[in-house]
Amino acid sequence: MKEAEVQSRYGDILHMPRPISKAHPPMPREKRAAQFAPFAALTGHAEALAETAHKTERQHS
Numbered sequence: 164m165k166e167a168e169v170q171s172r173y174g175d176i177l178h179m180p181r182p183i184s185k186a187h188p189p190m191p192r193e194k195r196a197a198q199f200a201p202f203a204a205l206t207g208h209a210e211a212l213a214e215t216a217h218k219t220e221r222q223h224s
Contacts, residue, residue, distance in 0.1 A: 170177070183189075203209075
């Protein structure tokens with residue numbers, strides 16, 4: 164998107180101040196960062212795979 168198109172489409176809101184909620188205070192930076200931290204969706208999955216691989220290796224050696 165070219166600069167002129169951005170200005171024509173969004174110029175009225177482009178440089179407005181960020182809205183600040185009175186009902187919800189800003190979240191501390193540490194908690195905000197924690198929301199995007201990686202997590203293990205399948206807890207114990209990696210360990211189960213490693214155990215299966217270990218058993219398979221023992222059977223075939």
